[in-house]
Amino acid sequence: MHDHPTSQDQDQYEWPVCVTPRCGRQLWASETGRWACRPCEDATQQRITELPALFRRLDTTAALMREARRPGGRSSSGSKTPPIPPRLDVLNLVGPGGVAARLQAIEDAWRRVLGWTVAPWRGSPAQAVPGLAGFLGNNLLWACSSYESVGQDIDDLRRLHGECKALVDGERKPGRVQIGNCPVRVADRLCWTPLTASAASHRVRCGGCGARWETLGEWRELRAAQEQALAEAAGVAA
Ligand SMILES: [Zn+2]
Ligand SMILES: [Zn+2]
Incomplete structure:
Protein backbone atom coordinates (compact mmCIF):
# COMPACT_ATOMS: atom_id res chain seq x y z
CA MET A 1 0.00 0.00 0.00
CA HIS A 2 1.32 3.42 -0.97
CA ASP A 3 -0.18 6.55 0.45
CA HIS A 4 1.72 8.65 -2.05
CA PRO A 5 1.72 6.81 -5.36
CA THR A 6 3.43 9.73 -7.12
CA SER A 7 6.59 9.64 -5.04
CA GLN A 8 9.64 8.32 -6.80
CA ASP A 9 12.04 5.69 -5.59
CA GLN A 10 15.01 8.00 -5.93
CA ASP A 11 13.47 10.45 -3.48
CA GLN A 12 12.73 7.58 -1.14
CA TYR A 13 16.28 6.28 -0.87
CA GLU A 14 17.16 5.68 2.74
CA TRP A 15 20.55 4.90 4.18
CA PRO A 16 20.52 1.31 5.53
CA VAL A 17 19.72 1.19 9.22
CA CYS A 18 20.09 -1.42 11.96
CA VAL A 19 17.16 -3.88 12.04
CA THR A 20 17.00 -4.05 15.83
CA PRO A 21 13.65 -2.68 17.08
CA ARG A 22 14.05 0.79 18.56
CA CYS A 23 17.71 1.01 17.46
CA GLY A 24 17.46 2.23 13.89
CA ARG A 25 21.05 3.56 13.81
CA GLN A 26 22.32 4.27 10.35
CA LEU A 27 24.93 1.70 9.45
CA TRP A 28 28.47 2.93 8.84
CA ALA A 29 30.19 2.29 5.54
CA SER A 30 32.30 -0.32 7.36
CA GLU A 31 29.08 -2.06 8.41
CA THR A 32 27.80 -2.40 4.85
CA GLY A 33 25.91 -5.62 4.35
CA ARG A 34 25.14 -6.09 8.00
CA TRP A 35 21.60 -6.34 9.37
CA ALA A 36 22.37 -5.24 12.92
CA CYS A 37 24.85 -2.54 13.92
CA LYS A 173 16.94 -5.29 48.24
CA PRO A 174 16.15 -6.02 51.87
CA GLY A 175 12.50 -6.52 52.65
CA ARG A 176 11.76 -8.03 49.29
CA VAL A 177 10.54 -11.36 50.67
CA GLN A 178 8.53 -11.45 53.88
CA ILE A 179 9.20 -14.70 55.72
CA GLY A 180 7.27 -14.42 58.97
CA ASN A 181 8.44 -13.34 62.40
CA CYS A 182 11.53 -14.00 64.51
CA PRO A 183 10.83 -16.94 66.86
CA VAL A 184 13.81 -16.34 69.16
CA ARG A 185 13.12 -15.90 72.86
CA VAL A 186 14.81 -12.87 74.40
CA ALA A 187 14.49 -12.54 78.16
CA ASP A 188 11.64 -15.05 78.06
CA ARG A 189 9.71 -13.06 75.49
CA LEU A 190 9.35 -13.79 71.81
CA CYS A 191 11.35 -11.37 69.68
CA TRP A 192 8.72 -11.62 66.87
CA THR A 193 10.39 -8.99 64.70
CA PRO A 194 9.22 -9.36 61.07
CA LEU A 195 11.90 -11.16 59.05
CA THR A 196 12.80 -10.63 55.43
CA ALA A 197 14.97 -12.70 53.13
CA SER A 198 17.54 -11.48 50.67
CA ALA A 199 17.71 -14.31 48.20
CA ALA A 200 20.94 -13.01 46.69
CA SER A 201 22.88 -14.04 49.79
CA HIS A 202 20.43 -16.61 51.16
CA ARG A 203 20.92 -15.12 54.58
CA VAL A 204 18.32 -14.01 57.09
CA ARG A 205 19.23 -11.71 59.95
CA CYS A 206 16.79 -10.48 62.54
CA GLY A 207 16.96 -6.70 62.91
CA GLY A 208 15.55 -7.01 66.44
CA CYS A 209 17.72 -9.55 68.23
CA GLY A 210 20.46 -10.19 65.68
CA ALA A 211 19.75 -13.91 65.22
CA ARG A 212 20.93 -15.37 61.89
CA TRP A 213 19.84 -18.23 59.67
CA GLU A 214 22.09 -18.99 56.73
CA THR A 215 22.00 -22.61 55.63
CA LEU A 216 19.12 -24.67 54.36
CA GLY A 217 19.10 -26.64 57.62
CA GLU A 218 18.88 -23.42 59.58
CA TRP A 219 16.02 -22.22 57.39
CA ARG A 220 14.15 -25.42 58.26
CA GLU A 221 14.84 -24.84 61.95
CA LEU A 222 13.55 -21.29 61.57
CA ARG A 223 10.33 -22.50 60.03
CA ALA A 224 9.84 -25.17 62.70
CA ALA A 225 10.44 -22.62 65.46
CA GLN A 226 7.97 -20.20 63.88
CA GLU A 227 5.33 -22.92 63.65
CA GLN A 228 5.90 -23.94 67.24
CA ALA A 229 5.62 -20.33 68.44
CA LEU A 230 2.37 -19.93 66.49
CA ALA A 231 1.03 -23.20 67.87
CA GLU A 232 1.90 -22.14 71.43
CA ALA A 233 0.25 -18.76 70.88
CA ALA A 234 -2.85 -20.50 69.55
CA GLY A 235 -2.82 -22.83 72.57
CA VAL A 236 -2.66 -19.87 74.97
CA ALA A 237 -5.50 -18.14 73.19
CA ALA A 238 -7.68 -21.26 73.17
ZN1 LIG B 1 21.55 -1.40 16.30
ZN1 LIG C 1 14.76 -11.64 66.62
Missing part, protein backbone atom coordinates in the same frame (compact mmCIF):
# COMPACT_ATOMS: atom_id res chain seq x y z
CA ARG A 38 28.00 -3.17 15.92
CA PRO A 39 26.78 -1.49 19.14
CA CYS A 40 23.74 -3.82 19.09
CA GLU A 41 26.06 -6.79 18.56
CA ASP A 42 28.34 -5.71 21.43
CA ALA A 43 25.45 -5.13 23.83
CA THR A 44 23.92 -8.48 22.90
CA GLN A 45 27.23 -10.30 23.31
CA GLN A 46 27.53 -8.80 26.80
CA ARG A 47 24.01 -9.96 27.71
CA ILE A 48 24.62 -13.46 26.37
CA THR A 49 27.83 -13.64 28.43
CA GLU A 50 26.00 -12.60 31.61
CA LEU A 51 22.99 -14.88 31.21
CA PRO A 52 24.49 -18.13 32.58
CA ALA A 53 25.53 -16.48 35.86
CA LEU A 54 22.14 -14.77 36.20
CA PHE A 55 20.45 -18.10 35.55
CA ARG A 56 22.57 -19.88 38.19
CA ARG A 57 21.58 -17.24 40.73
CA LEU A 58 17.87 -17.63 40.00
CA ASP A 59 18.18 -21.42 39.93
CA THR A 60 19.74 -21.40 43.41
CA THR A 61 16.99 -19.10 44.66
CA ALA A 62 14.35 -21.41 43.18
CA ALA A 63 15.96 -24.48 44.77
CA LEU A 64 16.00 -22.82 48.18
CA MET A 65 12.37 -21.77 47.81
CA ARG A 66 11.32 -25.30 46.90
CA GLU A 67 13.34 -26.85 49.74
CA ALA A 68 12.15 -24.41 52.35
CA ARG A 69 8.53 -25.06 51.46
CA ARG A 70 8.83 -28.81 51.76
CA PRO A 71 6.98 -30.10 54.82
CA GLY A 72 9.42 -31.30 57.44
CA GLY A 73 8.87 -29.22 60.52
CA ARG A 74 7.31 -30.50 63.71
CA SER A 75 3.90 -29.26 62.69
CA SER A 76 2.22 -31.48 60.15
CA SER A 77 -0.47 -28.96 59.35
CA GLY A 78 0.13 -26.21 56.84
CA SER A 79 1.81 -23.17 58.30
CA LYS A 80 -0.01 -19.86 58.30
CA THR A 81 3.25 -18.11 57.50
CA PRO A 82 5.31 -20.19 55.08
CA PRO A 83 8.87 -18.88 55.44
CA ILE A 84 9.54 -18.61 51.71
CA PRO A 85 6.61 -17.66 49.50
CA PRO A 86 7.04 -19.11 46.04
CA ARG A 87 8.17 -16.59 43.49
CA LEU A 88 6.40 -17.72 40.37
CA ASP A 89 8.38 -15.34 38.18
CA VAL A 90 11.62 -16.94 39.36
CA LEU A 91 10.28 -20.47 39.02
CA ASN A 92 9.02 -19.74 35.51
CA LEU A 93 12.38 -18.44 34.33
CA VAL A 94 14.34 -21.44 35.62
CA GLY A 95 11.66 -23.96 34.56
CA PRO A 96 11.27 -25.90 31.32
CA GLY A 97 9.61 -22.99 29.47
CA GLY A 98 11.94 -20.31 30.79
CA VAL A 99 15.41 -19.07 29.92
CA ALA A 100 16.56 -22.38 28.40
CA ALA A 101 13.55 -22.72 26.09
CA ARG A 102 13.79 -19.11 24.92
CA LEU A 103 17.50 -19.47 24.10
CA GLN A 104 16.80 -22.80 22.45
CA ALA A 105 14.21 -21.24 20.14
CA ILE A 106 16.80 -18.74 18.90
CA GLU A 107 19.45 -21.43 18.43
CA ASP A 108 16.96 -23.60 16.49
CA ALA A 109 16.09 -20.71 14.18
CA TRP A 110 19.74 -19.89 13.50
CA ARG A 111 20.56 -23.53 12.80
CA ARG A 112 17.70 -23.75 10.31
CA VAL A 113 18.97 -20.71 8.41
CA LEU A 114 22.54 -22.02 8.51
CA GLY A 115 21.35 -25.42 7.27
CA TRP A 116 22.92 -27.12 10.28
CA THR A 117 21.60 -30.17 12.12
CA VAL A 118 19.33 -29.61 15.08
CA ALA A 119 20.98 -28.79 18.40
CA PRO A 120 22.08 -31.66 20.61
CA TRP A 121 20.02 -32.43 23.73
CA ARG A 122 21.81 -30.62 26.51
CA GLY A 123 19.86 -31.85 29.54
CA SER A 124 18.07 -29.87 32.23
CA PRO A 125 17.75 -26.07 31.95
CA ALA A 126 20.65 -25.65 34.38
CA GLN A 127 22.82 -27.93 32.25
CA ALA A 128 21.67 -26.46 28.94
CA VAL A 129 21.91 -22.70 29.52
CA PRO A 130 25.75 -22.46 29.38
CA GLY A 131 25.81 -24.45 26.13
CA LEU A 132 23.00 -22.41 24.60
CA ALA A 133 24.70 -19.15 25.54
CA GLY A 134 27.95 -20.49 24.10
CA PHE A 135 26.32 -21.30 20.77
CA LEU A 136 24.61 -17.91 20.51
CA GLY A 137 27.79 -16.06 21.51
CA ASN A 138 29.87 -17.94 18.94
CA ASN A 139 27.40 -17.28 16.13
CA LEU A 140 26.24 -13.78 17.00
CA LEU A 141 28.54 -12.12 14.47
CA TRP A 142 27.16 -14.36 11.72
CA ALA A 143 23.58 -13.53 12.78
CA CYS A 144 24.20 -9.76 12.85
CA SER A 145 25.85 -9.96 9.43
CA SER A 146 23.73 -12.50 7.58
CA TYR A 147 20.42 -13.22 9.34
CA GLU A 148 17.67 -10.88 8.25
CA SER A 149 15.48 -11.55 11.30
CA VAL A 150 18.28 -11.03 13.85
CA GLY A 151 16.66 -7.84 15.13
CA GLN A 152 13.83 -9.77 16.77
CA ASP A 153 16.28 -12.16 18.44
CA ILE A 154 18.40 -9.27 19.72
CA ASP A 155 15.23 -7.77 21.18
CA ASP A 156 14.21 -11.11 22.76
CA LEU A 157 17.66 -11.52 24.32
CA ARG A 158 17.49 -7.96 25.68
CA ARG A 159 14.12 -8.65 27.33
CA LEU A 160 15.18 -12.04 28.69
CA HIS A 161 18.36 -10.58 30.17
CA GLY A 162 16.32 -7.70 31.61
CA GLU A 163 13.83 -10.03 33.29
CA CYS A 164 16.61 -12.10 34.89
CA LYS A 165 18.61 -9.07 36.00
CA ALA A 166 15.58 -7.32 37.48
CA LEU A 167 14.80 -10.39 39.59
CA VAL A 168 18.39 -10.94 40.73
CA ASP A 169 18.89 -7.24 41.53
CA GLY A 170 15.45 -6.96 43.13
CA GLU A 171 16.17 -9.86 45.44
CA ARG A 172 19.16 -7.97 46.78
Whole structure:
Protein backbone atom coordinates (compact mmCIF):
# COMPACT_ATOMS: atom_id res chain seq x y z
CA MET A 1 0.00 0.00 0.00
CA HIS A 2 1.32 3.42 -0.97
CA ASP A 3 -0.18 6.55 0.45
CA HIS A 4 1.72 8.65 -2.05
CA PRO A 5 1.72 6.81 -5.36
CA THR A 6 3.43 9.73 -7.12
CA SER A 7 6.59 9.64 -5.04
CA GLN A 8 9.64 8.32 -6.80
CA ASP A 9 12.04 5.69 -5.59
CA GLN A 10 15.01 8.00 -5.93
CA ASP A 11 13.47 10.45 -3.48
CA GLN A 12 12.73 7.58 -1.14
CA TYR A 13 16.28 6.28 -0.87
CA GLU A 14 17.16 5.68 2.74
CA TRP A 15 20.55 4.90 4.18
CA PRO A 16 20.52 1.31 5.53
CA VAL A 17 19.72 1.19 9.22
CA CYS A 18 20.09 -1.42 11.96
CA VAL A 19 17.16 -3.88 12.04
CA THR A 20 17.00 -4.05 15.83
CA PRO A 21 13.65 -2.68 17.08
CA ARG A 22 14.05 0.79 18.56
CA CYS A 23 17.71 1.01 17.46
CA GLY A 24 17.46 2.23 13.89
CA ARG A 25 21.05 3.56 13.81
CA GLN A 26 22.32 4.27 10.35
CA LEU A 27 24.93 1.70 9.45
CA TRP A 28 28.47 2.93 8.84
CA ALA A 29 30.19 2.29 5.54
CA SER A 30 32.30 -0.32 7.36
CA GLU A 31 29.08 -2.06 8.41
CA THR A 32 27.80 -2.40 4.85
CA GLY A 33 25.91 -5.62 4.35
CA ARG A 34 25.14 -6.09 8.00
CA TRP A 35 21.60 -6.34 9.37
CA ALA A 36 22.37 -5.24 12.92
CA CYS A 37 24.85 -2.54 13.92
CA ARG A 38 28.00 -3.17 15.92
CA PRO A 39 26.78 -1.49 19.14
CA CYS A 40 23.74 -3.82 19.09
CA GLU A 41 26.06 -6.79 18.56
CA ASP A 42 28.34 -5.71 21.43
CA ALA A 43 25.45 -5.13 23.83
CA THR A 44 23.92 -8.48 22.90
CA GLN A 45 27.23 -10.30 23.31
CA GLN A 46 27.53 -8.80 26.80
CA ARG A 47 24.01 -9.96 27.71
CA ILE A 48 24.62 -13.46 26.37
CA THR A 49 27.83 -13.64 28.43
CA GLU A 50 26.00 -12.60 31.61
CA LEU A 51 22.99 -14.88 31.21
CA PRO A 52 24.49 -18.13 32.58
CA ALA A 53 25.53 -16.48 35.86
CA LEU A 54 22.14 -14.77 36.20
CA PHE A 55 20.45 -18.10 35.55
CA ARG A 56 22.57 -19.88 38.19
CA ARG A 57 21.58 -17.24 40.73
CA LEU A 58 17.87 -17.63 40.00
CA ASP A 59 18.18 -21.42 39.93
CA THR A 60 19.74 -21.40 43.41
CA THR A 61 16.99 -19.10 44.66
CA ALA A 62 14.35 -21.41 43.18
CA ALA A 63 15.96 -24.48 44.77
CA LEU A 64 16.00 -22.82 48.18
CA MET A 65 12.37 -21.77 47.81
CA ARG A 66 11.32 -25.30 46.90
CA GLU A 67 13.34 -26.85 49.74
CA ALA A 68 12.15 -24.41 52.35
CA ARG A 69 8.53 -25.06 51.46
CA ARG A 70 8.83 -28.81 51.76
CA PRO A 71 6.98 -30.10 54.82
CA GLY A 72 9.42 -31.30 57.44
CA GLY A 73 8.87 -29.22 60.52
CA ARG A 74 7.31 -30.50 63.71
CA SER A 75 3.90 -29.26 62.69
CA SER A 76 2.22 -31.48 60.15
CA SER A 77 -0.47 -28.96 59.35
CA GLY A 78 0.13 -26.21 56.84
CA SER A 79 1.81 -23.17 58.30
CA LYS A 80 -0.01 -19.86 58.30
CA THR A 81 3.25 -18.11 57.50
CA PRO A 82 5.31 -20.19 55.08
CA PRO A 83 8.87 -18.88 55.44
CA ILE A 84 9.54 -18.61 51.71
CA PRO A 85 6.61 -17.66 49.50
CA PRO A 86 7.04 -19.11 46.04
CA ARG A 87 8.17 -16.59 43.49
CA LEU A 88 6.40 -17.72 40.37
CA ASP A 89 8.38 -15.34 38.18
CA VAL A 90 11.62 -16.94 39.36
CA LEU A 91 10.28 -20.47 39.02
CA ASN A 92 9.02 -19.74 35.51
CA LEU A 93 12.38 -18.44 34.33
CA VAL A 94 14.34 -21.44 35.62
CA GLY A 95 11.66 -23.96 34.56
CA PRO A 96 11.27 -25.90 31.32
CA GLY A 97 9.61 -22.99 29.47
CA GLY A 98 11.94 -20.31 30.79
CA VAL A 99 15.41 -19.07 29.92
CA ALA A 100 16.56 -22.38 28.40
CA ALA A 101 13.55 -22.72 26.09
CA ARG A 102 13.79 -19.11 24.92
CA LEU A 103 17.50 -19.47 24.10
CA GLN A 104 16.80 -22.80 22.45
CA ALA A 105 14.21 -21.24 20.14
CA ILE A 106 16.80 -18.74 18.90
CA GLU A 107 19.45 -21.43 18.43
CA ASP A 108 16.96 -23.60 16.49
CA ALA A 109 16.09 -20.71 14.18
CA TRP A 110 19.74 -19.89 13.50
CA ARG A 111 20.56 -23.53 12.80
CA ARG A 112 17.70 -23.75 10.31
CA VAL A 113 18.97 -20.71 8.41
CA LEU A 114 22.54 -22.02 8.51
CA GLY A 115 21.35 -25.42 7.27
CA TRP A 116 22.92 -27.12 10.28
CA THR A 117 21.60 -30.17 12.12
CA VAL A 118 19.33 -29.61 15.08
CA ALA A 119 20.98 -28.79 18.40
CA PRO A 120 22.08 -31.66 20.61
CA TRP A 121 20.02 -32.43 23.73
CA ARG A 122 21.81 -30.62 26.51
CA GLY A 123 19.86 -31.85 29.54
CA SER A 124 18.07 -29.87 32.23
CA PRO A 125 17.75 -26.07 31.95
CA ALA A 126 20.65 -25.65 34.38
CA GLN A 127 22.82 -27.93 32.25
CA ALA A 128 21.67 -26.46 28.94
CA VAL A 129 21.91 -22.70 29.52
CA PRO A 130 25.75 -22.46 29.38
CA GLY A 131 25.81 -24.45 26.13
CA LEU A 132 23.00 -22.41 24.60
CA ALA A 133 24.70 -19.15 25.54
CA GLY A 134 27.95 -20.49 24.10
CA PHE A 135 26.32 -21.30 20.77
CA LEU A 136 24.61 -17.91 20.51
CA GLY A 137 27.79 -16.06 21.51
CA ASN A 138 29.87 -17.94 18.94
CA ASN A 139 27.40 -17.28 16.13
CA LEU A 140 26.24 -13.78 17.00
CA LEU A 141 28.54 -12.12 14.47
CA TRP A 142 27.16 -14.36 11.72
CA ALA A 143 23.58 -13.53 12.78
CA CYS A 144 24.20 -9.76 12.85
CA SER A 145 25.85 -9.96 9.43
CA SER A 146 23.73 -12.50 7.58
CA TYR A 147 20.42 -13.22 9.34
CA GLU A 148 17.67 -10.88 8.25
CA SER A 149 15.48 -11.55 11.30
CA VAL A 150 18.28 -11.03 13.85
CA GLY A 151 16.66 -7.84 15.13
CA GLN A 152 13.83 -9.77 16.77
CA ASP A 153 16.28 -12.16 18.44
CA ILE A 154 18.40 -9.27 19.72
CA ASP A 155 15.23 -7.77 21.18
CA ASP A 156 14.21 -11.11 22.76
CA LEU A 157 17.66 -11.52 24.32
CA ARG A 158 17.49 -7.96 25.68
CA ARG A 159 14.12 -8.65 27.33
CA LEU A 160 15.18 -12.04 28.69
CA HIS A 161 18.36 -10.58 30.17
CA GLY A 162 16.32 -7.70 31.61
CA GLU A 163 13.83 -10.03 33.29
CA CYS A 164 16.61 -12.10 34.89
CA LYS A 165 18.61 -9.07 36.00
CA ALA A 166 15.58 -7.32 37.48
CA LEU A 167 14.80 -10.39 39.59
CA VAL A 168 18.39 -10.94 40.73
CA ASP A 169 18.89 -7.24 41.53
CA GLY A 170 15.45 -6.96 43.13
CA GLU A 171 16.17 -9.86 45.44
CA ARG A 172 19.16 -7.97 46.78
CA LYS A 173 16.94 -5.29 48.24
CA PRO A 174 16.15 -6.02 51.87
CA GLY A 175 12.50 -6.52 52.65
CA ARG A 176 11.76 -8.03 49.29
CA VAL A 177 10.54 -11.36 50.67
CA GLN A 178 8.53 -11.45 53.88
CA ILE A 179 9.20 -14.70 55.72
CA GLY A 180 7.27 -14.42 58.97
CA ASN A 181 8.44 -13.34 62.40
CA CYS A 182 11.53 -14.00 64.51
CA PRO A 183 10.83 -16.94 66.86
CA VAL A 184 13.81 -16.34 69.16
CA ARG A 185 13.12 -15.90 72.86
CA VAL A 186 14.81 -12.87 74.40
CA ALA A 187 14.49 -12.54 78.16
CA ASP A 188 11.64 -15.05 78.06
CA ARG A 189 9.71 -13.06 75.49
CA LEU A 190 9.35 -13.79 71.81
CA CYS A 191 11.35 -11.37 69.68
CA TRP A 192 8.72 -11.62 66.87
CA THR A 193 10.39 -8.99 64.70
CA PRO A 194 9.22 -9.36 61.07
CA LEU A 195 11.90 -11.16 59.05
CA THR A 196 12.80 -10.63 55.43
CA ALA A 197 14.97 -12.70 53.13
CA SER A 198 17.54 -11.48 50.67
CA ALA A 199 17.71 -14.31 48.20
CA ALA A 200 20.94 -13.01 46.69
CA SER A 201 22.88 -14.04 49.79
CA HIS A 202 20.43 -16.61 51.16
CA ARG A 203 20.92 -15.12 54.58
CA VAL A 204 18.32 -14.01 57.09
CA ARG A 205 19.23 -11.71 59.95
CA CYS A 206 16.79 -10.48 62.54
CA GLY A 207 16.96 -6.70 62.91
CA GLY A 208 15.55 -7.01 66.44
CA CYS A 209 17.72 -9.55 68.23
CA GLY A 210 20.46 -10.19 65.68
CA ALA A 211 19.75 -13.91 65.22
CA ARG A 212 20.93 -15.37 61.89
CA TRP A 213 19.84 -18.23 59.67
CA GLU A 214 22.09 -18.99 56.73
CA THR A 215 22.00 -22.61 55.63
CA LEU A 216 19.12 -24.67 54.36
CA GLY A 217 19.10 -26.64 57.62
CA GLU A 218 18.88 -23.42 59.58
CA TRP A 219 16.02 -22.22 57.39
CA ARG A 220 14.15 -25.42 58.26
CA GLU A 221 14.84 -24.84 61.95
CA LEU A 222 13.55 -21.29 61.57
CA ARG A 223 10.33 -22.50 60.03
CA ALA A 224 9.84 -25.17 62.70
CA ALA A 225 10.44 -22.62 65.46
CA GLN A 226 7.97 -20.20 63.88
CA GLU A 227 5.33 -22.92 63.65
CA GLN A 228 5.90 -23.94 67.24
CA ALA A 229 5.62 -20.33 68.44
CA LEU A 230 2.37 -19.93 66.49
CA ALA A 231 1.03 -23.20 67.87
CA GLU A 232 1.90 -22.14 71.43
CA ALA A 233 0.25 -18.76 70.88
CA ALA A 234 -2.85 -20.50 69.55
CA GLY A 235 -2.82 -22.83 72.57
CA VAL A 236 -2.66 -19.87 74.97
CA ALA A 237 -5.50 -18.14 73.19
CA ALA A 238 -7.68 -21.26 73.17
ZN1 LIG B 1 21.55 -1.40 16.30
ZN1 LIG C 1 14.76 -11.64 66.62
